[in-house]
Amino acid sequence: MSAADRIARALFGFYMVAFFLYLFAPLAIMGIATFNTSRFPTVTPWRGTTLQWFDALWSDSGMWQSLWTSFIVAFFVVITVLPIGTAAALVLTSLHARARSFMYAVMVSPLLTPGVVIGIATLVLWRQLGVGGGVFLIVVAQASFIICYVMLMITARLQRFDPTQEEAALGLGASKFMVFRRVLLPFLKPALIAAGFLAVLQSIENYNTTLFVRGFDTPLTVYIATKVRTGLTPAVNALALIMIAITVFGAIAYEIARRRGADGGGVAVQL
Amino acid sequence: MSHSVELDHVGVTFGTTRAVDDVSFTVEGGEFFSILGPSGCGKTTLLRVIAGFLNPTEGRILIGGQDMTPLGPNQRPTAMIFQSLALFPLMPVWENIAFGLEARGVSKAERRKKADELLKLIALEGYGDRMPGELSGGQRQRVAIARALAVEPQVLLLDEPLSALDLKLRQHMRAELRALQKRTGVTFIYITHDQSEALAMSDRVAVMSAGVVQQVGAPRELYDNPATPFVATFVGETNALSCTVKGIDNGIATVETAHGTLTGRAGDGLTGGVAAKLYVRPEALKPKGGANRLAATIERIDFEGAFALAHGVAEDGTPLVASIASTELASAPAIGEKSGFGFESTNAVVLPDV
Numbered sequence: 187m188s189a190a191d192r193i194a195r196a197l198f199g200f201y202m203v204a205f206f207l208y209l210f211a212p213l214a215i216m217g218i219a220t221f222n223t224s225r226f227p228t229v230t231p232w233r234g235t236t237l238q239w240f241d242a243l244w245s246d247s248g249m250w251q252s253l254w255t256s257f258i259v260a261f262f263v264v265i266t267v268l269p270i271g272t273a274a275a276l277v278l279t280s281l282h283a284r285a286r287s288f289m290y291a292v293m294v295s296p297l298l299t300p301g302v303v304i305g306i307a308t309l310v311l312w313r314q315l316g317v318g319g320g321v322f323l324i325v326v327a328q329a330s331f332i333i334c335y336v337m338l339m340i341t342a343r344l345q346r347f348d349p350t351q352e353e354a355a356l357g358l359g360a361s362k363f364m365v366f367r368r369v370l371l372p373f374l375k376p377a378l379i380a381a382g383f384l385a386v387l388q389s390i391e392n393y394n395t396t397l398f399v400r401g402f403d404t405p406l407t408v409y410i411a412t413k414v415r416t417g418l419t420p421a422v423n424a425l426a427l428i429m430i431a432i433t434v435f436g437a438i439a440y441e442i443a444r445r446r447g448a449d450g451g452g453v454a455v456q457l
Numbered sequence: 458m459s460h461s462v463e464l465d466h467v468g469v470t471f472g473t474t475r476a477v478d479d480v481s482f483t484v485e486g487g488e489f490f491s492i493l494g495p496s497g498c499g500k501t502t503l504l505r506v507i508a509g510f511l512n513p514t515e516g517r518i519l520i521g522g523q524d525m526t527p528l529g530p531n532q533r534p535t536a537m538i539f540q541s542l543a544l545f546p547l548m549p550v551w552e553n554i555a556f557g558l559e560a561r562g563v564s565k566a567e568r569r570k571k572a573d574e575l576l577k578l579i580a581l582e583g584y585g586d587r588m589p590g591e592l593s594g595g596q597r598q599r600v601a602i603a604r605a606l607a608v609e610p611q612v613l614l615l616d617e618p619l620s621a622l623d624l625k626l627r628q629h630m631r632a633e634l635r636a637l638q639k640r641t642g643v644t645f646i647y648i649t650h651d652q653s654e655a656l657a658m659s660d661r662v663a664v665m666s667a668g669v670v671q672q673v674g675a676p677r678e679l680y681d682n683p684a685t686p687f688v689a690t691f692v693g694e695t696n697a698l699s700c701t702v703k704g705i706d707n708g709i710a711t712v713e714t715a716h717g718t719l720t721g722r723a724g725d726g727l728t729g730g731v732a733a734k735l736y737v738r739p740e741a742l743k744p745k746g747g748a749n750r751l752a753a754t755i756e757r758i759d760f761e762g763a764f765a766l767a768h769g770v771a772e773d774g775t776p777l778v779a780s781i782a783s784t785e786l787a788s789a790p791a792i793g794e795k796s797g798f799g800f801e802s803t804n805a806v807v808l809p810d811v
Contacts, residue, residue, distance in 0.1 A: 353510055354543035356530045358557035358608055368556070372547040 213430065220423040227420045242421040249425065252409035255321065259396075259405055260389040262325040263332055267385050268378060270329075271336025278337065279344045294338070296331040304331060305398030312399075319401025327399045332388050336381040343377035459486040459644040460521030460534060460611035462507060467516035469502050469668075476502045477513070478668040484646060484661075486521075486611075489638050491647045491655040494665035495691070500648045501616055503665070507646065508537045508614050520612060531560070536605035537614040540621075542597055544589040550600055551576070551585035557608035575603040595626045602637065612644045619654070631658055652692050656680065664688050680738075684725055686808050689736040694766075696742070696777050698735045702807065705729060710807040715773035719749045721805030728809070737805040739766060742779035744790070747799020753777045754795050765789070769796065 187195075219227045223234040243249060278289055296304060308327040309319060317323065347370070355365045393407040400408055410422055462484040469477040477499045484490040492500045505511040507518055509530035518525045525533050536557070544553050552559075554575050555568035563571070569585075576582050579599035589597055598618060605613055615634075619627045635658050638645045649655050655662045656676040663673045664687070672684040683689035690697065700712035700719070710723040712735055721735045742751070753769030758781075765786055767779045779798050781789050790796035 348541065348543065350539050350541055350543040351545060353530070354537070354539060355545075355556065355560075357508055357510070357535070357537045358604070359531045359560040360556070361531065361560070364560055368548075368559070369545055 216423055217427050217430070220420050220427050222420060225419060227418060227423050239420040239424045242419060243424040243428075246421055248404075248409060249406075249421070252404045252406045253425075255403050256390045256406040259321055259324050259328065260386045262321075263328050263389040264382050264385045266325060266329045267333045267336045268382060271333045271381065272340050272374065272378070274333065274337040275340035275344055278341055294334050297334045299331070301331070301392070301394035302398070305395040308395075309399050319399045319403075321403050323399035323401065324396050324403065324405065327395050328389050328392055331395070332385050335384055335388065339377050339381045339384070340374060343374055347373055459642055461486045461519075462490075462612055462644060462646065463519040463522075464503075464507070465517040465519065467503070467506060467513045467518065469499070469506060469511065470514045475668050477506070480516070480665075480668075480670050482663055482670060482673050484612075484644060486644055487642045489635065489645045489647065489658060489660045491649055491659040491662045492665055493649055493652055493655040493662050493692070496650055498665045499668040500650075500665050504537070504614050504616055504646065504648050507612075508535055509533050534611035535614055536608050536610035536612075538601050538605050538616065538618045540617045542601040542618070544597060544601060544604070546589055549586050549588055550581070550592070553589060553600060554585075554603045554607050556604060561608070571607060572603075575607055578606075579603045594622055595630065598622065598630060599633075602634070606637075606641065606643070610643060612646060613638075615645065615647045617648055617650070620649075620651075627654075634658065656692070664692060666691070681806075682722075682724075683736065683806065683808070686734060686736075686811060689734075689806065689808060694739050694778060694780075695736045696739065696775075698737070698775060700733055700735050700807070702727060702729050702731050702733050702809075709802050712807055715775065716751050716771060719751075719805070720802040721749075721807045722803060724806050724808040726809055727807055732810045733807050734810060735805050735807045737800050739778045739780040740764075741800045741804035742777070742798040743800065744779075744781075744788075744796065744798060748802050749805070750797055750799045751777065752795060752797050755790050755792050757792060758789065760786075767796075 215229055216227070219229050220239055221235050221237070222229060222232055223236045223238070224231070274293055278286060278293065281289055305327055308323060308330065312318075312323055312326070351369055351373075352365050355369050356362075360368070390405075391407065393411060396405055397408060397411075404412075410418075413419075413422065464480050464482055467477060467480045468475070480503060492503060494500045502511065506513050509525065509528060509532075513526070516526075520534060530537075545556065548556070551569060551572040554572040555563075558568045558571055572585055573582075576585055579602060581596060581599060581603075584592070584596070584600075589600065592600065601618065619630050619634075622630060631654060634645075634647075647655070647658065656679075659676060661673060661675055662679055664671045664679060666687045672679060672688045674682075674684075679688055679692050683692065686697075689695055698714050698716065698719070700714040702723075703711045703713055703718070705711075705723045705727060708723055709720055710727060710733075711718060711720050712733065714735065719735055721737070727733060751771060753771045755767055755769045757768050759766045759768065760783075762783070764780045764782050767781055767789065769777045769779070771777055777798070
């Protein structure tokens with residue numbers, strides 16, 4: 187190996203280490219801080235190792251209440267965005283080139299709009315109609331941009347659909363609805379599952395849009411943000427650590443299921 | 458008897474492209490009918506029109522005497538086998554085969570029974586619960602056929618279904634398709650660009666070029682009596698000699714060529730004095746005898762197995778090909794040697810240039 191090769195390899199190794207540090211160091215520090223006795227989420231100074239913050243989390247009823255609110259919002263967001271996002275993707279792929287690029291621009295525009303604007307706009311509109319902030323408006327506001335993600339993911343999958351399958355089904359006497367139910371939907375299933383997961387994550391982690399339309403309901407992100415002002419304890423870290431653990435185990439379980447041969451190929455790539 | 462298929466002045470235009478131009482022919486019920494042509498000649502477009510995936514710009518399609526033009530593909534008594542097969546990859550084999558029955562509301566037990574029967578027919582018994590991806594190319598092919606036959610179509614449309622298979626398998630599947638067609642009595646309309654496939658399998662063949670049907674006839678008829686220069690050159694190997702027609706007597710044309718005066722059967726529309734070509738098959742050229750004689754210098758001999766093709770050049774530069782049976786190779790002319798070939802007038806056909 188020449189000297190140049192060795193330098194290149196060393197640089198690459200250094201870059202990889204830096205890259206992963208950048209990604210994971212904050213998470214690691216946040217995780218470690220959970221076990222510090224200190225009243226604030228920090229690793230320095232280390233005042234002693236403890237599990238007390240898991241206890242504190244367990245007894246923080248406000249936290250559980252807000253987590254529940256977040257789950258309810260996420261549930262309704264998912265059942266709203268999957269059908270609408272899929273329908274949008276189907277329309278988009280059936281259009282001709284020029285109409286498609288116009289529709290595409292229209293449909294992804296909520297992604298380019300600042301979340302704050304979406305939140306305020308939603309509130310202003312629905313106020314006119316006599317509907318105030320609350321879970322319903324959170325769902326509406328979040329869905330308006332999460333639909334875009336769903337549409338993009340379903341569109342990506344649809345582009346790999348072999349249209350002769352649809353023709354084959356029609357040629358065998360199937361109705362359009364049967365083609366959708368028996369041929370297209372099973373094909374879209376992996377993308378729908380992935381889009382569903384993404385929608386849940388997007389919904390639970392959203393703060394800036396949610397803040398304006400929440401009314402008197404408090405989802406998790408808003409609750410945590412409030413705590414920052416009133417005094418944040420490592421109980422929040424404990425919650426984050428649990429969520430990370432669930433995510434990691436979920437990803438591992440998914441990967442194992444996928445490798446066992448189910449056709450989920452390509453979903454991870456699309457994410 | 459299965460339904461006949463009648464094409465009545467069918468034309469298809471895509472934008473400014475004329476894909477199919479005024480095509481009319483009738484496929485008899487129970488016939489194995491091929492549409493033969495080079496890629497891009499409009500044969501697949503024509504098949505899609507028959508299936509109902511494409512509306513013709515003008516003309517009508519009649520199946521069993523009934524006008525199908527306003528009906529969608531799911532309302533026609535046809536089934537199609539696609540070039541890509543288009544099996545449903547997420548359904549087990551038996552559900553694939555029974556898909557058409559499912560669309561007709563047949564009960565699950567009944568569907569399974571019918572699928573198993575068809576699996577037996579295509580010699581894939583016990584494969585019902587496999588997924589299409591677990592089958593070999595030939596097996597998938599047979600599943601596609603079974604899926605189409607399950608709906609008991611009057612007309613089966615096949616779009617080059619064998620093109621993805623290797624030679625041995627293709628020859629095997631040809632025989633199987635042919636036998637299946639005889640057994641079921643279903644009208645087959647088969648698209649191919651492979652002339653040997655069309656000749657070997659079909660009762661009748663329509664030869665297409667540039668959206669136009671050039672000739673419809675039995676394989677022997679196309680081979681022996683091509684109606685147009687395109688058919689003469691596309692179907693089988695041939696030698697084409699430029700000539701001028703001197704006269705026609707009793708169906709035999711006397712023509713003037715660079716090789717002297719030759720005679721051959723006069724094709725349709727041939728008149729005296731016009732520029733024409735004389736077409737003679739390689740196997741009609743014999744080293745000895747024949748009413749007409751040609752001379753050529755042998756350039757190379759390609760051994761093909763059952764026969765060899767001797768490629769030569771006449772004095773005026775016209776390439777000539779003669780086929781020599783393998784058993785007679787010992788007495789074949791040597792490479793570089795000037796050699797004479799003869800043919801009978803009845804084995805040549807003269808067609809006017811277009």
